[in-house]
Amino acid sequence: MRYLPLTPSDREAMLATIGAASIDDLFADVPAEARLDGPIAGLPLHASELAVERHMLALARRNTVAGEVPFFLGCGAYRHHVPASVDHLIQRGEFLTAYTPYQPEIAQGTLQMLFEFQSQVARLFGMDVANASMYDGSTACWEAITMARRITRRGKAVLSGGLHPHYVSVARTMAKYTGDVLDTRLPSLAAEPDTDALIAAIDGETSCVVVQYPDILGRIGDLSALAEACRANKTLLIAVVTEPVALGAIRSPGEMGADIVVGEGQALGVGLQFGGPYVGLFACKQQYVRQMPGRLCGETVDAEGKRGFVLTLSTREQHIRREKATSNICTNSGLCALAFSIHMTLLGEKGLRGLAAINHQAACAAADRLATVPGVELVTPAFFNEFTLRLPQEARPVVRTLAERGVLAGVSLGRLYPGEAALERGLVVAVTETTTTGDVEALATALQEVLA
Known part of the structure; x- marks a missing residue:
């Protein structure tokens, strides 16, 4: 049972002090479409601890686990091996x-x-x-x-x-x-x-x-x-x-x-x-x-x-x-x-330089392979472990289709810049030491099939 120390009169007094008509006024800066208007959908209001655990586990299984599929997402959040x-x-x-x-x-x-x-x-x-x-x-x-x-x-x-x-x-x-x-x-x-x-x-x-x-x-x-x-x-x-x-x-x-x-x-x-x-x-x-x-x-x-x-x-x-x-x-x-x-500390300067070299080499190999896919153009000839491709069509639906096939292909610029036609064919691909040659080949093969 939730512990609610404030009574309705306590809340009214606090709201009056700050000049707010209701608690909802405190969330006025949050867009209406982002605010809940009731309980979270899909969660039972009353259930045993065991039932809740099973329900949450079922929800979690709907996620695609980064380490279980070819993974090329980046744009500010990167999958590296953590010792x-x-x-x-x-x-x-x-x-x-x-x-x-x-x-x-x-x-x-x-x-x-x-x-x-x-x-x-x-x-x-x-x-x-x-x-x-x-x-x-x-x-x-x-x-x-x-x-x-x-x-x-x-x-x-x-x-x-x-x-x-x-x-x-x-x-x-x-x-x-x-x-x-x-x-x-x-x-x-x-x-x-x-x-x-x-x-x-x-x-x-x-x-x-x-x-x-x-x-x-x-x-x-x-x-x-x-x-x-x-x-x-x-x-x-x-x-x-x-x-x-x-x-x-x-x-x-x-x-x-x-x-x-x-x-x-x-x-x-x-x-x-x-x-x-x-x-x-x-x-x-x-x-x-x-x-x-x-x-x-x-x-x-x-x-x-x-x-x-x-x-x-x-x-x-x-x-x-x-x-x-x-x-x-x-x-x-x-x-x-x-x-x-x-x-x-575990890496040290020498280890960090070595890790960076592995990332760069893997990314160069991936860029070379993906650039051979018909219609795909490498936009960034100089990069570290992340590069941009120009696809022959809008990238967002391509990314969705590849995700359905179990390949997380990268981040489409159309997602980052919605409504910008000049960027909608851009796909940002990140490659780290966790990316295998098999992952790259799976992406290249699936991309070629989807773009055909």
Whole structure:
């Protein structure tokens, strides 16, 4: 039986205090089509625990398991092999049950882990300093935009067409409440990102330019010229990395002049998990550290000269006065950050470079094979482990048909950009170390049959 401590009169008093006519008013920003108007369909209102377990298991069996079929989905969430030791270690009681350290001095293990995590992210991104993680890549991207506004005191952000549309959507949602102006654009099915257009969009009101690296189509652009243009205009360059494994093979954004680098750490240590929870990565140049959101763990010594760890910087509203906070993010993805850090530690630099090489080689072989399918054209000649194909017809129905045949072929651009005719034939295919030659051949054969 549910425990409901509030009476109807309690609720009425609370609603009157905040000026809301009903509880439904509190959800006005959620689109009506996304709100339930009754109990969840398909679930019994009353049943035994055993009956509920069987019912939920039957629902779960309707899913297609990523590891049981040829799997080529990507676009910001990637299937990589996670060593069993990662899951074993994160389930140790001191990690699994520990909450965020409000008395940090007594949580030395947690603080040391976060310190090592920060060190790994900073080195991976080629930046001076990283924080102790964010919710996910999309919210980290938005936090970077607001950070750029605080630093430059400008309110316009230029968003590359190669930025993941879900990240753009999050930014649009948040900008409604901050007044930031977002200059957005769509990607084009071209071999190279349109860097010149981004440079041309920079003006005296631009706080930052946001680019994804590699971008939503898998393209790898040289950020150096864009970084130089940003510096000349006192505009910050924000780079978004959704596939951190790529940085084992390509230059880091920091090396090319990015001021802030954010990203999604899911690919290392964290499974697909139906879209979450994930772990946001955030790093910047040293000069901007006091405007960085979240928390920063530091290394120090105690009164006896022994090595120890502390919360060096806490600019979130739980630690300081709300009006001085850089963010209202109230936690960090500590367990997912731990999984990321353990996986990175197991790999080491040599292992990460080796994993990246395996991913790239497998992707090149897959691209070559799929390009032999009649009517299929490879759009991105240079990529890491994700590339875009142009099909001779709309990609969405092709993907659905292939899924019915037990092949998860990739992500159609028509799904990401509904209503955009110029993109509807695009198919983004991701290949990792988990992809076999048999998987590639199954996709190529099924694709050729469906397109015939």
